[in-house]
Amino acid sequence: MAKKSEITIAGAGPSGLAAAIILAKAGYHVLVFEQRSRVGERFNDDYQGLENWSRDEDVIDEIRAAGIELSWWSQPYCGGVLYDPSLRRVEIRSPQPLFYMLRRGSMHPQSLDLALYDQAINARVEIIFNRRIDPKAANIVACGPRGIPTAIAAGITFRTSFDDLACAILNDDMAPAGYVYFLVSEGQATLATVLFERFTEVQECMRRSMETIQRLYRVEYDNARHWGGYGSFSIPTTCERDGVLWIGEAAGFQDALFGFGIRNALVSAKLAAQSIIEERSYDELWRDRLLPHLKATAVSRAVYKKVGNVAKRGFWYLTGKNARPDRFMHWLYNFSPAHKLIYPFVTEAI
Ligand SMILES: Cc1cc2nc3c(=O)[nH]c(=O)nc-3n(C[C@H](O)[C@H](O)[C@H](O)COP(=O)(O)OP(=O)(O)OC[C@H]3O[C@@H](n4cnc5c(N)ncnc54)[C@H](O)[C@@H]3O)c2cc1C
Incomplete structure (x- = not known):
């Protein structure tokens, strides 16, 4: 991709704002168009979880290394309570945080959305609200879910x-x-x-x-x-169409198993910014970092769907009666030899 000094981004969700912050800090002039009147309007002051099980590296370290500050309200959770289909209760306990709870929306000043917005403004990103733009007119498309909901x-x-x-x-x-x-x-x-x-x-x-x-x-x-x-999940074949880079849920980067899409949104933003700054192929970067997880969650979802309550009881048992539920979750989200064996038969979740 040719090096540009001006970058246009469609969408001011977590992925669009994160890409804008990283690029602005690297010296680019970044213009973000958002169709709504504020950031976070898609959400409702609700709590969501930033998953911390798919990688060995803690998600907070990964985000900070990308150049994003942890300026939003965040609370680590090492476990919780899980009920099986018969409402049997088990307490999950992990030695390290399974997820970081955060707030979404435009109401709480320390929501993920408003915190990223503040970081973007401080980095001199220009954000134009109430303007829907054609994705083809942007350098980066961060418009959120599209197509048939998963x-x-x-x-x-x-x-x-x-x-x-x-x-x-x-x-x-x-x-x-x-x-x-x-x-x-x-x-x-x-x-x-x-x-x-x-x-x-x-x-x-x-x-x-x-x-x-x-x-x-x-x-x-x-x-x-x-x-x-x-939410919508898909496994794209390319995320560089006519020089336009697709990130976050717009690219299909969701979690097919449980819908934890924030980490994928932030990581893909970092990879798109990296591809622009270092003039590297974005397709190569996301395929290397994200594709194995996308494939793994597609397989896990297909199995979960196919075997119904057996899968739910199995999941309940293997997270609740396990000293290392984080390791089990890590396995579910990574493309193991077992996932690889099943993957050719998986079409439903993709
Ligand atoms: C109810 C709910 C609960 C969830 N819980 C979790 C959770 O616990 N953990 C987790 O990890 N994930 C969760 N997710 C998923 C997560 O919220 C998303 O994956 C994440 O917000 C995706 O970020 P994004 O930047 O790709 O897209 P979005 O957050 O959707 O942002 C896209 C932005 O682009 C704007 N836009 C769209 N089209 C245009 C256009 N043409 N021009 C200009 N602007 C445009 C939209 O208005 C929006 O502001 C949840 C989702 C839902 C719906």
Whole structure:
């Protein structure tokens, strides 16, 4: 790719902002177009998790090494509570953080979105709001999910006096082929269901999830804000089309197994910036760093879907009754010989 001093980015989500920050720090003039009126408007002051199991390197170190500061509110979680399809409970404990909880949206000043926005402004990135641009007119496309959804979510956020907690439920009546998550920190709660199939049942699934969490934890949903969202996963053949680089969920860089797309978004941003700065092939960079994980989660998803409750009970057992759940998660997200054997038969998740 020819070296440019001006870079245009479509989309001010985590991937677009991270690419903008890294490039601006490297001396480029960066212009970001965002179709909405603020960053983070796609989200709802909800808690999300930045996964820390797919690599040996801690995700925070990886992000910092890319030139992004950890300026958002973040809380490490070494475990939580997991329920199997029969609502059997197990406590997961890992010697190191399994994920870092963070906030999304445009409401909390230390949300991931607003923190990245501040870093971008400090790095002299120019951000134009309320402007949707044609991806072909950009150098980097960071427009988020597109095409047919792989997963959809419905959720609520609300204030609570409940103690801090991270909990997930694997049950098809509440979350077909997916999971329910209930996250509480500092008096704020997020409860959501993520469906990987039977999308038309989402409202009913949400109702059942609310009832179950109320029964299990006796929470009250006072002044709950309801919201929804979706994600899309694919394994691209190229992410450099006519010299335009595709990053984050726009490129299909999601997690096919559970939908943890933030790490992929930030890492792909770093790789796109690196390819511009060092004049290297972006396709080579993302294939080397991200492709094995994309393939592994596609296989894990296909198996998870195929064997239904057996997979859920197996996952429950192998994370909950295991002294190193982080190692098991690491295995699921990396392209092992077992994944390699199954991969040629995997088409559904791609
Ligand atoms: C309910 C929900 C819960 C989730 N929970 C987790 C979680 O716990 N952990 C995790 O890792 N991931 C989670 N994810 C996924 C994660 O949020 C995404 O993978 C991540 O936000 C992708 O970042 P991105 O920058 O690629 O895209 P986005 O965050 O979607 O940002 C894209 C931006 O581009 C803008 N845009 C789109 N088209 C244009 C255009 N043509 N011109 C200008 N602007 C445009 C959009 O308005 C948006 O602001 C969740 C997703 C959902 C929906």
